[in-house]
Amino acid sequence: MGNKGWHNAVWPSVLLILVILTVWQLSVDGGLVPEWQLPSPTSILQEMIQGWPRLMLNTSATIKLALIGFAGGALAGFIIAAILHLIPFVRKAVYPLLVVSQNVPVIAIGPILTIWLGYGVLPKLILVWIVCFFPVSVAMLNGFKDTDPNLRNYMQMIGAGKWQLFSRLELPNAVTHLFSGLKIAASYAVLSAVVAEWLGADKGLGHYMILSSKGYETARMFAAVFLIVLLSLAVFGAVALIERLVIRWRPAKGGGRA
Amino acid sequence: MTASALELKGIRKDFDSGRKNVLNGLSFTVAENEFVSIIGPSGSGKTTLFQLIGGLEKPTAGEVWISGKLTTGSRGHVSYMPQQASLMPWRSVSANIELALEVAGVNRKEASRQAREWLDRIDLLEYADSYPHVLSGGMQQRVSFLRALLSPQPLMLLDEPFGALDALTRQQMQQWLMAIWEQNRRSVLLVTHSIEEALLLSDRIIVLSSAPAVILEEITVPFDRPRSPQLWREPRFNELKQRIHELLQ
Ligand SMILES: Nc1ncnc2c1ncn2[C@@H]1O[C@H](COP(=O)(O)OP(=O)(O)OP(=O)(O)O)[C@@H](O)[C@H]1O
Ligand SMILES: [Mg+2]
Numbered sequence: 001m002g003n004k005g006w007h008n009a010v011w012p013s014v015l016l017i018l019v020i021l022t023v024w025q026l027s028v029d030g031g032l033v034p035e036w037q038l039p040s041p042t043s044i045l046q047e048m049i050q051g052w053p054r055l056m057l058n059t060s061a062t063i064k065l066a067l068i069g070f071a072g073g074a075l076a077g078f079i080i081a082a083i084l085h086l087i088p089f090v091r092k093a094v095y096p097l098l099v100v101s102q103n104v105p106v107i108a109i110g111p112i113l114t115i116w117l118g119y120g121v122l123p124k125l126i127l128v129w130i131v132c133f134f135p136v137s138v139a140m141l142n143g144f145k146d147t148d149p150n151l152r153n154y155m156q157m158i159g160a161g162k163w164q165l166f167s168r169l170e171l172p173n174a175v176t177h178l179f180s181g182l183k184i185a186a187s188y189a190v191l192s193a194v195v196a197e198w199l200g201a202d203k204g205l206g207h208y209m210i211l212s213s214k215g216y217e218t219a220r221m222f223a224a225v226f227l228i229v230l231l232s233l234a235v236f237g238a239v240a241l242i243e244r245l246v247i248r249w250r251p252a253k254g255g256g257r258a
Numbered sequence: 259m260t261a262s263a264l265e266l267k268g269i270r271k272d273f274d275s276g277r278k279n280v281l282n283g284l285s286f287t288v289a290e291n292e293f294v295s296i297i298g299p300s301g302s303g304k305t306t307l308f309q310l311i312g313g314l315e316k317p318t319a320g321e322v323w324i325s326g327k328l329t330t331g332s333r334g335h336v337s338y339m340p341q342q343a344s345l346m347p348w349r350s351v352s353a354n355i356e357l358a359l360e361v362a363g364v365n366r367k368e369a370s371r372q373a374r375e376w377l378d379r380i381d382l383l384e385y386a387d388s389y390p391h392v393l394s395g396g397m398q399q400r401v402s403f404l405r406a407l408l409s410p411q412p413l414m415l416l417d418e419p420f421g422a423l424d425a426l427t428r429q430q431m432q433q434w435l436m437a438i439w440e441q442n443r444r445s446v447l448l449v450t451h452s453i454e455e456a457l458l459l460s461d462r463i464i465v466l467s468s469a470p471a472v473i474l475e476e477i478t479v480p481f482d483r484p485r486s487p488q489l490w491r492e493p494r495f496n497e498l499k500q501r502i503h504e505l506l507q
Contacts, residue, residue: 154344157312158409159334160361168357172348249348249389 039219044226047219054208059227061203065121066193066235069128074185076129077136078178084137085144086166098138106131107192110199124196131192132185139181143174176250179243186239190232205231261326263413263445264288264311269320271306276318280306282470283320288413291443295456298466299506304449307471308415311447312336325412337362337409341418343398345390351401352377352386358405372408380404380438396427403435407444416448420455432458433487440484453502457481458489465505474505 021041027033028040035043048055084091106127113123147169155169197206205224212220264287271281280303288294296304309315311322313333321328324335337358345354352373359369377383380400390398399419406414419435420428436459439446450456456463463477477498481489489495 148344150340150342150344151346153314154338154340155361156314156333157308157336157338157340157415158358158361158411159313159336164361168361169346172346175348249391 036216036218039222043219044222048223048226051220051223055223055227058203058205058208058224059231061201061207062190062193062197062205062228063231065124065196065204066128066189066231069125069193070132070185070189070235072125073129073132073189074136074182077133077181077185078140080133081137081140081144081174082171085141085170086162091141095141098134098141102134102138106134107195110196114199119200124193124199124201127196128189128192131188135184135188136178136181139177139184140174143177144170146177147173176247179239179247182239183236183243186235187232189235190228194228260290262287262323263290263292263325264447265323266311267321267323269307269310269322270318271303271310271315272318279470281310281317282472284471284473285320286464286473286476288445288447290445292462293439293446293448293460294462294464295448295450295460296464296466297450297453297456297502297506298471299468300451302466302468303471304466305417308338308417308447308449311413311415312338334362335411336413336415337406337411339399339402339406339414339416339419341421343390343395343402345398345401347390349389350387351382351390351393354390354401355405355408358409362409362411364410376404376408377401395423396431399423399431400434403438407438407442412445414444414446416446418449418451421451428452428455435459436485453499454490456502457495457498458485463502465502477502 024038025040025042028035028038028043039047084094109130110123110127113126117123117126144166151169152165155165160168193204194206194209197204198210201207205228209221209224212218212224266287267285269281269284270279272279284307286294296307298304306315310317311324313322313329313331313335316331320330322330327335329335345351346357349357352370355373355377356366356369359372360366364372374383374386377386382397382400385393385397390401393401403416403419406416420431423431432455439459448456448459457479460479463479465474465477466472467474479498480494481492
């Protein structure tokens, strides 16, 4: 897509955001909504600037939790998927459960983890870890299975064994699936980290939000929410970027002309 | 006397626990460095026969011998060129050829050396590091053939290798393959639907019947090598074409 196309695609959204921000600012300034319910964009910005060092301290704690949980969950998802795939008997037993458990809001088990493991870092990490684990493992399992039958037949014809089939066909085939799993996991990683912090923490954006809510510091809460959205987008964007760097074999999609 | 590249002894294949007899007592040989074609109606069991020779399926009865070894039901004795080029989209052209050689036990360095040397010979060296999707269908089939030719297995199986190409490309590919093969003889078993293709390329043609398949006739193709692309002008060529055509009716 050309530069011009990109601009054309983006400017209506930018315009809309500007309109919303302006209406928002004016309605708060004009007294339509009380400031303690909905702080104006400028006061949120002011709050961010004033509380910057504290915000950053909490943000870095959340980033750490989200990234370590994400990496650990993705790695475990990958390894477990490979093991399940290579042992068909185990896969048959576990795969349906994996698919079903995808629809369970894992975040709901957070309080249970807290009962079992206390208020330290471990239960929070485990929560993020579990949330990121499922989409990656399910996507990988599908990727291992969903190979081109022509390629599979070719490999078997020339005498490829089970391991060669896995390492030369199934594994590379699953890379595109891996990234779609990683993108889902990425979009949940920050969210689940924040929820884990709500459940009890002494740092992090989730902790900061709880504190601010207790003190009716609405502007602070908005500042935190803004940072959480930003973080989420950044993690997702990073995964999407790595995907584009890694997967270069796919023919360019869409009508992109050189 | 050296062993045949391939010897089939009384191959029978039933599906659906014996209710469907597809191949019925096929016996034939492919001599070393001989080019043999199989021609038969659609659904007569040619692909099934290849699955049996490749060891992916076991015959209901009969034996497969490759290079003097009993290989019934065991894999890794053939190289293969399917109808769809079947190149791994995530591997470069050169890496695709190397993969075939590695699976056959050639070490990496040697595989890479051979792949590049041969890509150069067939004028595709500039694509060595490209992904397959940038190649045309004909170019992909050249790579697919090269991959089979370079593999060290004693027998090449080609299953309708040009079936998915347009008529013109198909003709060019036949000439191309014939030229390379005549310079670098290997034992080949080719499945085709095209009588002309079989006559142009092979030393011998095996005509199969359908349902269940038996050998109707083995025809020795009498033309000298190297063969001229104008073979079809010869009266002998048209006689044979006519005869095979009638056999297939
Ligand atoms: N696994 C299977 N189970 C049951 N029937 C099968 C199986 N594989 C092949 N057949 C049957 O065997 C017959 C021969 O099929 P095959 O694909 O070998 O034919 P073919 O000669 O290669 O046909 P074509 O020329 O169209 O490629 C067909 O009737 C097919 O339905
Ligand atoms: Mg077939």
